Amino acid sequence: MIESPSCHAEALQHEIHKSVSSLHQRLVAPPTDLTQKIQQLIHGNTILTYYLRMSWLRKLSFLNELIKRIKSLDTMRLVIDTLQPLLGKLTSYCKSTTATPMNFDKVLNDHDRMFSGDILEENIALDLAWFESIEDQEQVAYLIAFIRLSGHALIRIFIANLQSALVERLKVQALQANHIDEKEEKKNSSESHYKHDLDDPKHQKCVQLQKKWEKTIGEYRKKVLGKKKEKASTKSKDKKSKNKKTKKAKKKNKKKRKGGKDEPLDWIQIMPIMIVKKIFNHLDKKSLNRAKKVNTYWKWAIGELLKDRKARKSLNKSDKKLRKASGSECFFPESEFLEGKARVSHTERRLQKLQMRGAILEELRQNSRVAQNTNALITEAMKLAPYVSDLTMYPRVERKNGAIFKRPEFLVKDLGIICVEGDDLSESEEDTGGQGTRFSSSVASSGSDRF
Structure with missing residues (x-):
């Protein structure tokens, strides 16, 4: 338990x-x-x-x-x-x-x-x-x-x-326990530390060997440090020479970039290049050649304009040749996109937006064919398999081979149903054709104490 x-x-x-x-x-x-x-x-x-x-x-x-x-x-x-x-x-x-x-x-x-x-x-x-x-x-x-x-x-x-x-x-x-353990270990190690005897001859030999070791290590360190210093000095010299070369190159580039004195800005330099080309296009070749001497920007803009003129001339020549070869008949592809759309008024636009949102009166709604032909998935499914098909229910009256008729008094007693004496509970209405058990839902009387 x-x-x-x-x-x-x-x-x-x-x-x-x-x-x-x-x-x-x-x-x-x-x-x-x-x-x-x-x-x-x-x-x-x-x-x-x-x-x-x-x-x-x-x-x-x-x-x-x-x-x-x-x-x-x-x-x-x-x-x-x-x-x-x-x-x-x-x-x-x-x-x-x-x-x-x-x-x-x-x-x-x-x-x-x-x-x-x-x-x-x-x-x-x-x-x-x-x-x-x-x-x-x-x-x-x-x-x-x-x-x-x-x-x-x-x-x-x-x-x-x-x-x-x-x-x-x-x-x-x-x-705290670890700290105490460390202190105890230090004490024990200091107590167990072996102290050399100065009068012992072995101790003197150890001292001599230590001195020799220090001398050899000192000489080795000097050699290593000297080599490192030489390498560092050579690297510093190389860096200095490189820095000098880079400085000289920078100075030369600055002089080239400057190209003398700075030129003052004018309105043509501020305007877009397409507008500048349109302005210069009104001038002749002689005037354009004179205008090149004004400024580097003017020279560059006039050169671009002359290139555009040459390109236009070549295109015009090729166009004339094609027209002569085709017999002055040009064919253009038909396209539906070039057709002009009808102008929609403000009220129609509002109505279209309302139709898209659904916030409009039913009288003004347009019944589209797609909406009329559509059916809900539930209705189609219910047509194929309705909810009443293959429905099984518990029968109201049990047959005589059921388990209830073996001991019917428990069912009758729990539900408060009185069974009339002389009736046979082993037969149901289905078996006898409507004549069989007769039940009443009244409260049990004094004669039904056995239930």
Whole structure:
């Protein structure tokens, strides 16, 4: 048998009641311990009173501050292990009751308006310091008491925050342990380090060999560094020579580009080339040759104009030759695109747009042939396979070979139907041609107690 989760919830509530609201476990203790215990219980109950009247966000922030004040990692693990089973569906269904075993069955929704803001913050700071001074078992008990007064979503967020805080603390603890291990290794290595004896003859030989090694390494470094310096000097010389050549070439190119003094702009240089060609086309060859001397731009524009004239002359000559060869008869291809379209008025355009959108009166709509001939896919499908074809229904009267007629009293009793005595239920109307069982839907009388 699987134990229901409500048993776990009831056991947990019983333990919390014992740890928070009962004193029979500590009656044997001395009076000083009893007074401290009573003070702690009063303090905890006062926290619960204003925790009830906090808003949802303030409750979450208060629980996060309590997480920071938890001392040991074992308490965090214990809280997580006890609260995670309460997040299942079965336990949440069991918790959905109209009343609670707590004394606060009806709570006012004050939303942090029980105290002023400053007083509430002072009380919270004092209570957090008090929570930090409590033992681990009492911290767990109070945390569970706070969570019992909060909602299901708040419990989920609280457990997630508690798990993240536990992971962070474990990381810090692992880093500290690694740091301590490194320090111990350094101490052990320094203690186990072998110290040479200066009076030992082997030590003197080692010193001589070290000096020889340093000399050979120094000579080798000088050779390597000298070669590197030579290569660097040759590279720098090559770069300088290349830079000089490039500078000279740049100066020559600048002089060529400049070509003397800059020429002033005029209106012809600003205008488009097609307009300039049209202007110069009105001049003769002599005037054009004189105009070339004015400016480089004028010279270039006049040269382009003369080229265009030569091209036009050659085209005219070829055109004349073709006309003579064809007998002055030219044939042009017929094209429908050259036909002019009829002008559409503004109102017709508006009507066309309205027809496209559909926002027009039915009287003005044009019935197109395509729309008249189209049929919906559903109507065509229903013509082929109507919804009534091949329809099977349950028969109203069962045949005599049915399973109901073996023990008909159950059917009659459940439906409240009276069976007339003397009738045979083994025959149906279909078999007897309409004469058979007779049923009435009246309520059972005193004579039908056996049903």
